[in-house]
Amino acid sequence: LKPIEKSGRLETARRLRAAMSRVFRYAIPLMMVETDPCEPLRGALKAVKVVNQAAITSEKEFGALMAVVDDYDGWPTIVGAIQFTALTACRPGEVRGATWSEIDMEAACWTVPAARTKMRREHKVPLSRQALAVLRRMKAVTGGEWPLVFPSVRSNKKMLSENAMNAALRRMGFTKTEHTSHGFRSSFSTIMNARQHDPEIIEHALAHADGSVRGIYNRTTFWPARVDLMQAWADLIDELKNPGAR
Numbered sequence: 160l161k162p163i164e165k166s167g168r169l170e171t172a173r174r175l176r177a178a179m180s181r182v183f184r185y186a187i188p189l190m191m192v193e194t195d196p197c198e199p200l201r202g203a204l205k206a207v208k209v210v211n212q213a214a215i216t217s218e219k220e221f222g223a224l225m226a227v228v229d230d231y232d233g234w235p236t237i238v239g240a241i242q243f244t245a246l247t248a249c250r251p252g253e254v255r256g257a258t259w260s261e262i263d264m265e266a267a268c269w270t271v272p273a274a275r276t277k278m279r280r281e282h283k284v285p286l287s288r289q290a291l292a293v294l295r296r297m298k299a300v301t302g303g304e305w306p307l308v309f310p311s312v313r314s315n316k317k318m319l320s321e322n323a324m325n326a327a328l329r330r331m332g333f334t335k336t337e338h339t340s341h342g343f344r345s346s347f348s349t350i351m352n353a354r355q356h357d358p359e360i361i362e363h364a365l366a367h368a369d370g371s372v373r374g375i376y377n378r379t380t381f382w383p384a385r386v387d388l389m390q391a392w393a394d395l396i397d398e399l400k401n402p403g404a405r
Contacts, residue, residue: 164204172204213335214342216349222399224338227331229400235300237327239293240309240319244340246290246393248347248364250277251340255318257308267291267386282366285386287393347392356391360384 163172180197187195215221228241244254253271261270269284276282286294297308301315311317324340338346344365351361363381 160200160204169205176200176204212339212341212345213337214345214349215333215338216346218350218399219402221346221350222396222402224333225396226400227333231327231331233327233330234312236297236309237312237319237323239297239300241324241327241340243290243293243309244324245343245346245396246287246293247284247389248344248392249282249284249366250344251324252321253282255309255321255323258306259303259308260306262286262294262308264291264294276366278366280366283382285382285389287390289393289397290389350395351388351392354395356388357384360388364388 160172160176163175176197180195183192183195183197186192215224225242225245228238228245231238240251240254243257244251247254247269249271253275256275257269257271261272262268263270264286267286269286271282271284273279273281294308297303301308301310305315307315307318309319311319311323325335328338328340329335348361348365352358360381364385
């Protein structure tokens with residue numbers, strides 16, 4: 160773990176320690192090992208510094224951002240990934256790893272498996288008409304024959320690189336202190352809260368809900384409200400991109 164920590168990948172070191180600990184805890188009742196040697200290492204690694212992701216939260220500026228994204232002539236899957244990230248308010252890593260098997264076009268639902276979410280809980284995402292349109296464009300580009308929805312520029316078997324969307328935003332003229340791919344979540348939260356949408360529904364849309372029985376139950380019962388929220392968000396983006404069309 161120390162070489163990883165020394166390289167500056169503090170979050171990777173922390174997650175690896177946790178993964179190794181799970182292996183040892185699994186092995187203890189099988190009598191393969193006696194203890195979890197990773198347990199004493201809790202707190203031994205350097206703490207990860209929380210960095211606020213830059214985000215545009217002004218409605219006018221956000222509309223201008225999305226208009227620039229629409230006009231960007233970069234690789235189609237990168238453009239599509241940025242648009243889909245904005246429309247779903249999901250984490251960039253979840254979007255980059257999205258597969259067609261997770262998408263239900265008829266039900267307008269994307270199911271992000273627990274293994275790919277930060278909270279390690281399955282997250283169902285309502286897909287607005289605009290998000291579905293992005294997916295249809297991706298099918299036209301890739302033929303829908305590859306597992307990944309947004310494959311890499313170099314290989315259809317690999318997902319976009321971790322920095323692909325941010326690099327594209329930089330080429331569009333948005334600096335790392337102005338907006339990042341992760342910043343779309345803050346844009347969504349700030350703008351929709353300012354418009355007085357239900358804060359609890361917004362938190363569920365961001366997969367911030369707790370893992371209690373109540374939290375799991377609410378993720379189900381709030382589905383219609385979340386569908387309405389994400390459609391309202393997508394419609395607002397269209398409105399902000401075209402202020403003269405009001």
